[in-house]
Amino acid sequence: MADDRVDQERNRFTARAARYARVGTDISGVATRIMGARLLGRELDAEKTAADIAGALGGLKGPLMKVAQLLSTIPEAVPPEYAAALANLQSNAPPMGWAFVKRRMMAELGPAWEKRYRSFEKEPAAAASLGQVHRAVGLDGADLAVKLQYPDMESAVEADLKQFSALLAIHRRMRPAIDTREIAEEVGARLREELDYRREARHAALYRIILGEEPGIRVPAIVPELSTKRLLTMGWLEGRPMLAFKDRPLEDRNRLAETMFRAWWHPFARFGTIHGDPHLGNYTVFEEDGRPAGINLLDYGCIRIFPPRFVAGVIQLYRGLQAGNEDEVVAAYEVWGFRNLNRDLIETLNIWARFIYGPLLEDRVRPIAEGVSAAEYGRREAFTVAKRLKELGPVTVPREFVFMDRAALGLGGVFLHLEAELNFHRLFEAAIADFKPGLLAARQEAALQGVGLAEVPA
Numbered sequence: 233m234a235d236d237r238v239d240q241e242r243n244r245f246t247a248r249a250a251r252y253a254r255v256g257t258d259i260s261g262v263a264t265r266i267m268g269a270r271l272l273g274r275e276l277d278a279e280k281t282a283a284d285i286a287g288a289l290g291g292l293k294g295p296l297m298k299v300a301q302l303l304s305t306i307p308e309a310v311p312p313e314y315a316a317a318l319a320n321l322q323s324n325a326p327p328m329g330w331a332f333v334k335r336r337m338m339a340e341l342g343p344a345w346e347k348r349y350r351s352f353e354k355e356p357a358a359a360a361s362l363g364q365v366h367r368a369v370g371l372d373g374a375d376l377a378v379k380l381q382y383p384d385m386e387s388a389v390e391a392d393l394k395q396f397s398a399l400l401a402i403h404r405r406m407r408p409a410i411d412t413r414e415i416a417e418e419v420g421a422r423l424r425e426e427l428d429y430r431r432e433a434r435h436a437a438l439y440r441i442i443l444g445e446e447p448g449i450r451v452p453a454i455v456p457e458l459s460t461k462r463l464l465t466m467g468w469l470e471g472r473p474m475l476a477f478k479d480r481p482l483e484d485r486n487r488l489a490e491t492m493f494r495a496w497w498h499p500f501a502r503f504g505t506i507h508g509d510p511h512l513g514n515y516t517v518f519e520e521d522g523r524p525a526g527i528n529l530l531d532y533g534c535i536r537i538f539p540p541r542f543v544a545g546v547i548q549l550y551r552g553l554q555a556g557n558e559d560e561v562v563a564a565y566e567v568w569g570f571r572n573l574n575r576d577l578i579e580t581l582n583i584w585a586r587f588i589y590g591p592l593l594e595d596r597v598r599p600i601a602e603g604v605s606a607a608e609y610g611r612r613e614a615f616t617v618a619k620r621l622k623e624l625g626p627v628t629v630p631r632e633f634v635f636m637d638r639a640a641l642g643l644g645g646v647f648l649h650l651e652a653e654l655n656f657h658r659l660f661e662a663a664i665a666d667f668k669p670g671l672l673a674a675r676q677e678a679a680l681q682g683v684g685l686a687e688v689p690a
Contacts, residue, residue, distance in 0.1 A: 327359045328382060333366070336380050340463040348458060352378070358513075362426060362533070367468060375468035376455065377530075379429065385462075386427055393420050410621055411628040414569075418631035422508065426533035429464040435532035436466065437683040442499045448491040448526030450518065469528035471516025477524055478649055484524050488517060489652030490659065491527050496643050497663040504543045504676050508635035509534040510642035512649065536635040537680070540673040541567060546636070547664055553582075553589055561585075569630025577627060580620040587613040588640050591656040600647035600656070609648055610641055 328336065333354070337345045346352060349368045356364040363381040370376050382388075396419070400412045425431055433454045440451045450469050458465035477488060492515070499505040507514070507529070514531045517524045545567030552560030558578075565573060565581055586593075587610060591600050601609055621627055647654075680686060 327356045327364050328380070330354045332383070333380065336383065337463070340380075340460045341458065349376070349378075360513075360531075363462075368465070370455065370458075375470075376458075377452065377466050377468045378458075379464040379466070381427070381429065381462040389423055389427060393423065396420075411626045413628070414631040415629055415634055418634045422534060422536065422635065425535075428461055429459060430461050431685075432464055432532045432535075433459055433466075434683045434685050435535040438503075438505065438535070438679055438685065439499065439529065439532060441679050441682065442503050442505065443495065443529075446494060446498070448487075449495050450526065450528045452528075452530070469516065469518070469530065471518045471528045474512045474515055474517055474527075474646065475649060477517055478651065480524070482651075482653065485650040486652050486654055488524050488527065489647050489650050489654055492643065492646055493654070493656070493659050494663070495527060495529060496639065497660065500538075500543065500546075501663045501667055502672065502675060503679055504538040504540055504672055506536050506538070506635065506639050507532075507534070508536045508639050510639055510646060512646060515646075534635070536639075537676075537685070538632060538636075540669045540676065542632055543667075543672060544669045547667060549585060550589055550592060550660070550664075553585060554593055569632055571628060576620070576624055580617055580624065583613055583620075584617050588637075591644075592660040593657065595655065595657045597653050597655050599651065599653050600644050604648070606645050606648040609645060 337352075341348060348371065350371055350373065352368040353366050355366075357367045357377070358365040362385050363379050366378045366380065368376040368378045393416075397416055400416055433456070436451060436454055440453070443449045443451055452466040452469055455465040455467075474488065477484060492510075496507060496510060499507070509531070514529070516528045516530065518526055518528055545564045548560055548567065549564035552558070552564055561582065562573060562578060565578070570577075570581065591598065
C-alpha cells in the first residue's frame with residue numbers, strides 16, 4: 233500500500249476538545265438532573281430524559297450515532313425509550329465538498345494524485361458514518377470505488393467514545409439491569425479498528441480467501457498502491473439495492489436470502505469470522521439475464537474475528553437447545569463469557585437464545601419470523617428479557633456477545649425485508665457439518681497470517 237504521509241490528524245486534542253464542547257455540557261446537564269432526582273427520590277420521565285439525550289447527541293453525526301444505534305439492539309443495554317429516540321438519529325455525516333476531497337486525496341497520495349486515476353467523480357456515490365465513496369476509473373481502465381475518510385475522524389471517535397461512556401453511565405444510574413463495561417470495551421475496540429483502512433483492506437483480502445469458491449458472492453479486489461490508512465481503493469462492484477428486489481417472485485427472494493445466509497454463516501462456521509454490520513446498505517445485488525444472481529459484499533470495516541472456542545460455544549448452544557440438554561446450554565453460556573449463572577438468569581438468556589436460534593431449530597420451510605414486521609422483529613422478546621433483567625440486578629454481558637447479537641438481528645432483518653421462506657435448519661446444518669475446533673483453528677490461523685492479520689484470537 234502507499235506510504236502514509238506525516239500523520240497530522242492522529243487523535244488531536246484540539247479536535248477532540250471542540251467535539252466535547254458541542255455535546256458535553258448538555259450531557260452533563262442530563263446527568264445532573266438524573267442524579268438530583270435520585271437523591272430526592274423522584275421518578276424520572278424516561279421518555280423526556282431519552283429525548284434530552286437524543287437532543288444533546290443529535291448534533292454529532294458520525295461515530296457516536298453509529299455506536300448508539302448499535303447499542304439499541306441489545307436488550308436493556310439502554311432503556312427502550314433511549315433506543316427509540318436514538319433510532320431516529322441520522323448516522324451519516326454530511327459529505328465532504330470537492331475542495332475538501334482534493335485536500336484529502338493530496339494528503340494521502342501526494343500532489344499528483346489525480347494523475348493516478350484516469351477519471352475521478354467529484355460527487356460522492358455514497359456517504360457513511362466515517363467516510364464517503366467516490367467512483368473512479370484506474371489507469372488500466374478498471375472501475376474503482378475510492379473510500380475516503382472524513383477529516384479528524386480519529387479525534388472524533390475518541391471524543392465520541394467518551395460521550396458514549398457518559399451515556400452508559402447515565403443508564404447505570406437510572407436502571408442498572410446490566411453492567412455495560414464489557415460492551416463499551418468491545419464497541420470501542422471495533423470502532424477504532426474501522427478507522428484503519430489498511431486493516432479493512434486485509435479484511436477484504438480475508439473474505440476473498442473465505443468466499444473465493446462461492447459463485448454467488450463477490451468481494452472487491454483491493455488496489456494496494458492507491459490505498460493508505462485513510463484511503464481505500466477497490467474494484468467497483470456493480471449492483472442494485474437489496475430492497476429493489478423485495479417485490480420479485482419468491483424464488484428470486486429466496487435465492488438472495490440463501491446467498492446471504494451462506495455469506496454470513498460460512499465464514500463464521502469455517503473461519504470464526506463474521507460481518508458485524510449486516511444492514512441493507514452493505515450489500516448490493518448483481519444480476520444475470522435480468523434475474524438476481526448473487527450479492528456484492530461492499531464494506532469490511534466491521535469484521536469480528538472470534539477464537540475457535542467461541543464458535544464451538546455457539547454450536548454447543550444450538551445443540552443444547554435442540555436436545556433440551558440444560559447442562560450443555562449452561563456450558564455454552566459459560567463459553568460465551570456469562571458468569572454467575574443461576575436458574576433465573578439461565579431462563580432469561582434462554583428466551584433470547586430461543587428467539588435467535590428458533591428458525592434454525594425447526595426442520596421446515598418457514599419465514600425467519602411469522603406474523604412480525606421488520607420494525608417489530610425481536611421487540612417482544614427484548615421487552616421480556618429487559619423486564620427480567622431488571623429484576624435480577626446488574627448482569628454482565630460479555631463483549632463477544634455484542635456483535636454476534638447485532639449481526640444475527642441484522643441478518644434476520646434482511647430475511648424479513650425479503651419475506652424469504654427457507655429451511656434455515658438445513659442450511660445451518662450444512663454450514664456446521666464438518667465443524668471441528670482444531671480444524672477451524674488451523675484454517676483460521678493460515679488465513680489470517682496469509683493476509684497480514686497475524687494476531688490469531690486466543
